[in-house]
Amino acid sequence: MVARISTVAFQGFRAQIVDVQVQVSAQMPAFTIVGLPDKAVAESRERVRAALDAIGLGLPPKRITVNLSPADLPKEGSHYDLPIALALLAAVGVLPAEDMAGHIALGELALDGQIAAVAGVLPAGVAAAERDQGLICPALCGGEAAWAGDLEIIAAPDLLAIVNHFKGTQVLSAPEPGPVxxxxxxxxxxxxxxxxxxxxxxxxxxxxxxxxxxxxxxxxxxxxxxxxxxxxxxxxxxxxxxxxxxxxxxxxxxxxxxxxxxxxxxxxxxxxxxxxxxxxxxxxxxxxxxxxxxxxxxxxxxxxxxxxxxxxxxxxxxxxxxxxxxxxxxxxxxxxxxxxxxxxxxxxxxxxxxx
Ligand SMILES: Nc1ncnc2c1ncn2[C@@H]1O[C@H](COP(=O)(O)OP(=O)(O)O)[C@@H](O)[C@H]1O
Ligand SMILES: [Mg+2]
CATH class of the missing domain: 3.40.50.300 (P-loop containing nucleotide triphosphate hydrolases)
Known part of the structure; x- marks a missing residue:
């Protein structure tokens, strides 16, 4: 099964939508990212692996393929960690796949599963609002995302908080816009x-x-x-x-x-x-x-x-x-x-x- 979530690539002032697709298949265990990832994106494998371990959801011993589409657009930066981790969790059935597909996510993962702030959350929020999608972003950027307009924003401090939010055990409240x-x-x-x-x-x-x-x-x-x-x-x-x-x-x-x-x-x-x-x-x-x-x-x-x-x-x-x-x-x-x-x-x- 292929699980999907959206994220963004920054092409100048415009945020271009990138589709993150994850397939988990019963073959020799491997974890590959394709779709012109740069060094930071390729290293995201290690961060995703460690962050999932940290919250007690280790990677399944299967073949995991991540595709960042459009495949010919170069992907730069560390904000792909979170969408990759979320699509992976959807692929293994921890998160609801149909919910994930309606969101744009961006954020950098620490090895313990915390979500670090990244640049470009406001333009990503504006892109999400235009497409009627929700936004999943680091808690530290919640105030910035809330300026993007009327959209569903999940600003989470760590990966576990997002899992709990979608399970309904601990729902995250919408962030307030930052001060003017x-x-x-x-x-x-x-x-x-x-x-x-x-x-x-x-x-x-x-x-x-x-x-x-x-x-x-x-x-x-x-x-x-x-x-x-x-x-x-x-x-x-x-x-x-x-x-x-x-x-x-x-x-x-x-x-x-x-x-x-x-x-x-x-x-x-x-x-x-x-x-x-x-x-x-x-x-x-x-x-x-x-x-x-x-x-x-x-x-x-x-x-x-x-x-x-x-x-x-x-x-x-x-x-x-x-x-x-x-x-x-x-x-x-x-x-x-x-x-x-x-x-x-x-x-x-x-x-x-x-x-
Ligand atoms: N016309 C002025 N009125 C009040 N203070 C002045 C005036 N011209 C210079 N100063 C003082 O001299 C300092 C240096 O000025 P500055 O603007 O850096 O000069 P310049 O950029 O022309 O070299 C200023 O911080 C200010 O304290
Ligand atoms: Mg001067």
């Missing part, structure tokens, strides 16, 4: 003394959503002014806040399901690598420009940034989207930012300084 940071604006423009024309320029940039370049000697308040721009901008609308939080969730930066209506302000250091700036890397993650989506990207000491990094920012600034080209797919993240840059007039910073 409403408190406005840390820094205020009133702290800046003088610099009237710079302040005026900042206000005009805020009103019109313009990009801004500040040029001046060190200590003249450029960084100070830039940090005050998000405070001049209106708070994020609820839809924008959700969108910004989905990007932060993908980057694993959304803690305790805490949403914020404050506009993002990112100031990457000039030594930041190009993939960290525009997205990409071995395991594709949104870059600083996407984490600044609907907010401010501040590049301090602009000329110190390596040229390839600045060139890579060109296209996302024009199209408001960061496209990461991978061997077999293009991955897109939203990147609508207001760029603020600051620089000294020369290397020492005191060109034309009267003193």
């Amino acid at each position: 940071d409403m408190d406005a604006i840390g820094a205020d423009l009133r702290d800046v003394k003088g610099q009237e024309s710079a302040k005026r320029a900042l206000e005009i940039a805020a009103a019109g959503g313009h990009n801004l370049l500040m040029l001046g000697p060190p200590g003249s308040g450029k960084s100070m002014l830039a940090a005050r721009l998000p405070g001049l901008l209106p708070p994020l609308s609820p839809a924008e806040a959700l969108e910004v939080s989905m990007i932060r969730s993908l980057a694993g930066e959304l803690t305790e399901g805490r949403l914020s209506r404050r506009r993002p302000f990112r100031n990457p250091h000039h030594s930041t690598s190009t993939p960290a700036l525009v997205g990409g890397g071995l395991k594709v993650r949104p870059g600083e420009i996407s984490l600044a989506h609907r907010g401010v990207l501040f590049l301090d000491e602009l000329p110190e940034f390596p040229r390839p990094a600045l060139e890579a920012l060109r296209q996302p600034l024009e199209t408001a989207e960061a496209v990461v080209a991978r061997a077999n797919a293009h991955v897109t993240y939203p990147a609508r930012v207001q760029l603020v840059a600051a620089m000294n007039p020369c290397r020492c910073g005191h060109l034309d300084d009267p003193e």
Whole structure:
């Protein structure tokens, strides 16, 4: 018999549904995962085996085949542990197979059966809500999942809690959405003394959503002014806040399901690598420009940034989207930012300084 459950693969901003199929057959004992798993997914065998042992449900001495479909889509990350374990439990009859088929699950298993937090629970929740499916996720991510809308959420601390929930012996209550940071604006423009024309320029940039370049000697308040721009901008609308939080969730930066209506302000250091700036890397993650989506990207000491990094920012600034080209797919993240840059007039910073 083949048991199924859904999970997600993150293709940029979109969560793509992955079907996890488990077949247990009476052949030589083996445990294989197919469907382009990366190293972390292949290692999930060991975690699933240990976690099932820990809750007293060792693997049957049979041939276990796990297929992650679509088979040609590369699967990255450790969040496949939980769906694999749940589909396996359904295949051996511990969990009801028809219930499992209606859920999207993601989570990383510890060897003792605990479920560790993973990135991307909010986009997975949104995908589940769109498809009218339930979501099974780590308890630590429950507050984040609850923002996804009106759907059934099972946020469990460990594997045993999920088994007990479906048996009806100990039903898990639905998680509450995490808190919303409403408190406005840390820094205020009133702290800046003088610099009237710079302040005026900042206000005009805020009103019109313009990009801004500040040029001046060190200590003249450029960084100070830039940090005050998000405070001049209106708070994020609820839809924008959700969108910004989905990007932060993908980057694993959304803690305790805490949403914020404050506009993002990112100031990457000039030594930041190009993939960290525009997205990409071995395991594709949104870059600083996407984490600044609907907010401010501040590049301090602009000329110190390596040229390839600045060139890579060109296209996302024009199209408001960061496209990461991978061997077999293009991955897109939203990147609508207001760029603020600051620089000294020369290397020492005191060109034309009267003193
Ligand atoms: N116009 C100003 N009003 C009040 N404080 C200022 C002003 N300009 C500079 N400062 C002080 O000097 C510090 C350094 O300023 P900073 O913004 O880092 O300058 P820059 O980025 O131009 O080198 C600030 O933290 C602030 O305490
Ligand atoms: Mg500065």
